[in-house]
Amino acid sequence: MQEFVEYIIKSLIDSGAEVKVELEDDKFIVTLPRSEMGKVIGRQGKIVKAIRTIVRGAGMKDGRAYGVEIVEMQ
Numbered sequence: 677m678q679e680f681v682e683y684i685i686k687s688l689i690d691s692g693a694e695v696k697v698e699l700e701d702d703k704f705i706v707t708l709p710r711s712e713m714g715k716v717i718g719r720q721g722k723i724v725k726a727i728r729t730i731v732r733g734a735g736m737k738d739g740r741a742y743g744v745e746i747v748e749m750q
Contacts, residue, residue: 677734678704681744684727688715694749703743704731710748717746 681704682697689695689712696707708716717724728744735742 677731677738677742680734681706681727681731684730685716688723696749702735702740703745705745705747707747707749713746713748 678697678699682695685695685697685706685708689708693709693712695712698705698707706716715723716727724744724746731742731744
């Protein structure tokens with residue numbers, strides 16, 4: 677599932693940008709540069725809402741409710 681989330685995020689951003697996806701307590705923490713955050717969040721958060729819906733639905737097959745959190749890279 678972690679590879680799936682990473683694939684979705686990497687398909688939205690520039691190929692040279694660094695992305696880090698970690699699973700903590702049924703929540704995927706996606707860390708990426710500030711310059712790429714807008715591409716993943718989208719206007720009014722529509723893209724990240726769609727990503728969360730897809731991940732939550734895919735997680736239901738495993739009987740788990742996954743979440744997605746976007747964090748700026750330090």
